[in-house]
Amino acid sequence: MNETKRILGIDWGTSNRRAYLVDAAGACLDSRADDQGMLAAGPDFGASLAALLDAMGIAPEVPVLASGMIGSAQGWRETPYLDAGVPLEDLPRHLVRVPMDASGRACLLVPGYRAHDDAGQVDVIRGEEMQLLGAVAGGRREGWFVLPGTHSKWVRLEDGVIRQVSTFMTGELFATLGKVGTLAPLMTGEDDDAAFAAGVDAGKQRAPLTHALFSVRARAVTGAMPAAQVRSFVSGLLIGAELVAALDLMDGAGGPVASIAAPKLHGFYAAAASRLGIALQPLDPDAIYRAALGVFLQHMDPP
Numbered sequence: 001m002n003e004t005k006r007i008l009g010i011d012w013g014t015s016n017r018r019a020y021l022v023d024a025a026g027a028c029l030d031s032r033a034d035d036q037g038m039l040a041a042g043p044d045f046g047a048s049l050a051a052l053l054d055a056m057g058i059a060p061e062v063p064v065l066a067s068g069m070i071g072s073a074q075g076w077r078e079t080p081y082l083d084a085g086v087p088l089e090d091l092p093r094h095l096v097r098v099p100m101d102a103s104g105r106a107c108l109l110v111p112g113y114r115a116h117d118d119a120g121q122v123d124v125i126r127g128e129e130m131q132l133l134g135a136v137a138g139g140r141r142e143g144w145f146v147l148p149g150t151h152s153k154w155v156r157l158e159d160g161v162i163r164q165v166s167t168f169m170t171g172e173l174f175a176t177l178g179k180v181g182t183l184a185p186l187m188t189g190e191d192d193d194a195a196f197a198a199g200v201d202a203g204k205q206r207a208p209l210t211h212a213l214f215s216v217r218a219r220a221v222t223g224a225m226p227a228a229q230v231r232s233f234v235s236g237l238l239i240g241a242e243l244v245a246a247l248d249l250m251d252g253a254g255g256p257v258a259s260i261a262a263p264k265l266h267g268f269y270a271a272a273a274s275r276l277g278i279a280l281q282p283l284d285p286d287a288i289y290r291a292a293l294g295v296f297l298q299h300m301d302p303p
Contacts, residue, residue: 006062007300008053009293012070013037013127019052020286021062022293028286032056038069038076045076046100049107060105063300065293067110068127071096076107081114081124084162088133092299115165123165128153131260134288136160137295140258144250146280148261148269150175154246166249168242174235183213186220186230193271195229196236200272203240212237239272247276256281260288 005024010017015037021030032052041048053064071079079096086094095108112126125132128147132155135145141160147153150171156164178187189195202212216234219225225233250257256279259266263282270280 005297005300006059007293007297008056008058008062008064009130009289009296010049010052010064010066010068010070011127011130011289012041012066012068012075014039014069017041017052019056020290020293021056021058022290022297024294024297026290026294028290030056038072038074042075045070046107049100060103063108063296064100064106065095065108065110065296067130071109071111072126077109079109079111081126082111084113084115084165086113087161088129088136088157089160089295091129091133092296113162113165115162117164117166123167125153125155125162125165125167128155128260130292131283131285131288132157132162133295134290134292135258135260135283137291138283138288140283143255144257146246146257146259146261146269148259148265152242154249156249164249166246168245170238170242174238177213177234178231182217183230183234186217186227187234189228189231192229192232195225195232196268196271197275198229199233199236199238200240200243200275201236202233203237203242203272204244204276206244209238209241212241235268236272239268240276243269243272243276243278247278258283260285 006021008019008021010019017036018033020028023029036048070076077096077098082094091110094111097106098109099106112124113129114122114124116122131147142157145155152168152170154166155162177183216230220227220230259269259280260283266282273280
């Protein structure tokens with residue numbers, strides 16, 4: 001492989017954008033993070049990207065690859081979802097080329113995936129396919145993965161092919177409950193490990209989530225729970241409920257679950273999972289994203 005080859009990969013989400021310049025050996029030569037996500041950068045995404053490339057000093061011959069919500073219907077250009085049966089390693093064959101300007105330079109958008117379960121329910125991923133591809137490139141081709149976040153994803157791979165996807169709005173719901181509604185004024189405390197664990201245990205009881213959430217308010221207003229514990233208890237409750245549902249998805253499947261998350265978020269999920277007998281094995285999200293970029297670089301001609 002030509003060691004002079006480079007690629008700029010951009011994880012372009014709704015609110016934030018992270019860029020990585022990677023060489024053929026997978027080393028990160030430069031990186032940049034900003035708040036120019038899809039909402040802030042639009043509608044002139046080309047100009048926003050050009051400013052980023054200029055700030056990083058990216059040469060015109062370096063290919064630019066973007067994944068995440070930038071390829072959604074609200075983004076730069078909607079990239080159709082691939083069927084889950086398309087192997088992750090085939091992603092380089094399905095990129096969507098979007099011209100940046102009249103010079104002919106373009107950005108390559110990575111498509112997401114759609115999957116159907118046995119009941120016909122549809123689920124999707126957009127952005128997480130890069131991390132899954134990186135895991136496959138690193139030899140992790142089988143088993144269950146959890147990708148916590150605003151929308152937490154549980155994915156099962158078989159030989160590098162997506163077989164199941166299930167999304168939980170755990171992060172979004174937690175953020176919303178902390179901003180609006182009757183629980184919001186109570187969700188101001190600091191992290192409390194004991195309260196978090198108690199919330200996980202409450203989630204294990206499989207009570208209807210809307211009822212369990214109101215019971216948190218009832219405990220606080222009657223003095224049965226200190227208000228300072230509400231935030232951590234709700235976090236544990238939501239993650240616990242997600243993990244209980246994930247156990248049903250896995251149907252007793254053995255082996256650890258690969259967790260792709262920032263260290264703090266992984267810590268919350270690992271602590272909750274241990275109370276349900278689930279072992280989470282952390283994978284570095286930046287490292288496997290860079291590994292995925294290496295897969296794309298292998299399919300590109302040298303400049």
